[in-house]
Amino acid sequence: MNKSGVICRIESDRYYILSPQGKIIMRRGSPPAGQYLGSFVAPTPSFRHKWVSAVAVAAVLTILVVSTIFSLPRAEASQYRLALDINPSLELVYTEDYKLTDWKAFDPEGIELLASLEMPEDVYTAIDAIFNGCIQRGLAQEEQAIFVTADSRAPIDSGRLMGAFEGHGIEVKIHVVRLSTKEYKADDQSPLKGYIKRKGGKSELVSISLDELKAELEETIEISPWHDNPIVQAFVEKYLVSGILVEDMLAYEMTSQEIEQLLGTAEAERCTPSDLFKALRQSGQSPGQFFKKHNKPPKIEEPPLDFANWLPEFLAAEYDHPAGQLSSYLRKGIDADDLMSLLVLEDLGGGKLQKLVKGLKTDSVAALVSKAGIDANSLEQGRQRLQELIARGEQYSSKAEVAKLATGNKVPKGEVLYILARGYSLEQAKEILEDKRPNIEIKEYLDNLNGNSGNKKKGHGKGK
Numbered sequence: 001m002n003k004s005g006v007i008c009r010i011e012s013d014r015y016y017i018l019s020p021q022g023k024i025i026m027r028r029g030s031p032p033a034g035q036y037l038g039s040f041v042a043p044t045p046s047f048r049h050k051w052v053s054a055v056a057v058a059a060v061l062t063i064l065v066v067s068t069i070f071s072l073p074r075a076e077a078s079q080y081r082l083a084l085d086i087n088p089s090l091e092l093v094y095t096e097d098y099k100l101t102d103w104k105a106f107d108p109e110g111i112e113l114l115a116s117l118e119m120p121e122d123v124y125t126a127i128d129a130i131f132n133g134c135i136q137r138g139l140a141q142e143e144q145a146i147f148v149t150a151d152s153r154a155p156i157d158s159g160r161l162m163g164a165f166e167g168h169g170i171e172v173k174i175h176v177v178r179l180s181t182k183e184y185k186a187d188d189q190s191p192l193k194g195y196i197k198r199k200g201g202k203s204e205l206v207s208i209s210l211d212e213l214k215a216e217l218e219e220t221i222e223i224s225p226w227h228d229n230p231i232v233q234a235f236v237e238k239y240l241v242s243g244i245l246v247e248d249m250l251a252y253e254m255t256s257q258e259i260e261q262l263l264g265t266a267e268a269e270r271c272t273p274s275d276l277f278k279a280l281r282q283s284g285q286s287p288g289q290f291f292k293k294h295n296k297p298p299k300i301e302e303p304p305l306d307f308a309n310w311l312p313e314f315l316a317a318e319y320d321h322p323a324g325q326l327s328s329y330l331r332k333g334i335d336a337d338d339l340m341s342l343l344v345l346e347d348l349g350g351g352k353l354q355k356l357v358k359g360l361k362t363d364s365v366a367a368l369v370s371k372a373g374i375d376a377n378s379l380e381q382g383r384q385r386l387q388e389l390i391a392r393g394e395q396y397s398s399k400a401e402v403a404k405l406a407t408g409n410k411v412p413k414g415e416v417l418y419i420l421a422r423g424y425s426l427e428q429a430k431e432i433l434e435d436k437r438p439n440i441e442i443k444e445y446l447d448n449l450n451g452n453s454g455n456k457k458k459g460h461g462k463g464k
Helices: 045-052 054-064 108-115 123-136 158-165 191-200 230-239 243-251 256-268 273-283 287-291 311-319 323-331 336-347 353-359 365-372 376-394 400-409 413-421 426-435 442-451
Strands: 005-010 014-018 024-028 080-085 089-094 100-105 145-151 173-179 217-222
Touching: 005 273, 014 273, 080 123, 080 191, 089 108, 089 123, 100 108, 100 123, 108 123, 123 158, 145 191, 158 173, 158 217, 158 243, 158 273, 173 191, 230 243, 230 256, 230 323, 243 256, 243 273, 256 273, 256 287, 273 287, 311 323, 311 336, 311 376, 311 413, 311 442, 323 336, 336 353, 336 365, 336 376, 353 365, 365 376, 376 413, 400 413, 400 426, 413 426, 413 442, 426 442
Parallel strands: 145 173
Antiparallel strands: 005 014, 014 024, 080 089, 080 145, 089 100, 173 217
């Protein structure tokens, strides 16, 4: 048996390891120094006799549980604290498996925000809701520094922390600060604000340099506002996981269904998604074989889409927006025709798309056009041109050659349809995808191709 694994549960007098083979192994005592929930541990000679009975222990535990292998008899859960300094300052109290037990705010803005939210069961779901609420209230700004402060013993899943902040349309930096148990004090103000005031007399975070927190700063995470891949965006929003993790799973050639099962299993078993993925890779098994040893989460039927699955990628090619952003808007209920109108309106100088989408909650498209001072006829002409472009691409959407071309060149299907909609044949589209450099957007490439007819490569003329 492989005697290494990742820590998947910690109790007062024991902890459990998830091995690469998907087995749960109990170790008595506390984890090694400096290792927490999610840490990878290797066997040591002092634990050799405990591994002999690991299979028997796992079997007994399996008998004791009904719905999940992690529903084990345990001592009272430890409580951990994590503070957020966005603009309001708040604190979240949670257990080792990230169950939220309480939250509070240190200022009027935070108190008002929490009063408008229903407290969820999961700490990262809470962070997601808080961050979204801050954006809606104008309390979170582009390129803002956000501080996450925790007791040095508190478990933090960096991947899920990223997922809670990603996909909201704002690029921010998350600074994760660790304070000792003695220094982490949350009485009537943010623990970090209290710490820097005791340390240097400063009372505002904006006045402190990160160099002054060099010893306490664990990591800085740059948050992507949107993802180019709609699949990545959808999983980030649904499971609050890092987009990098989903991209790694796609690169591992996992299907969307297999990714769904891994993330659903991690959620059902209250296991860290990145650790479960690590265990899958180390097992040498296929996802199907690996998940036979895990309880399957309830199957969730996805609601049918009201738009073609290639449409976000097609629109992204024309308007240079991340496809994940456009798919997010469509999945959240914005009508495809309205989104197309807003894209045209933005292109005519009527404002940024994200602001226009927000305005659509209270105004009609016509009202937004009027407020922007854009000629309605110009908007209608732009809409008609876009609809004709989409209609030309749609003629090819069911052709097997299109899917094959997209797979062979590792590009979205919508991008291939966009090239065809611009008037090129399948053979010419293949040449274009082979010739285009990765750092050039497809619209820019085609515009230059059309605008410099004397320099066109052989075979890149318009399709007949």
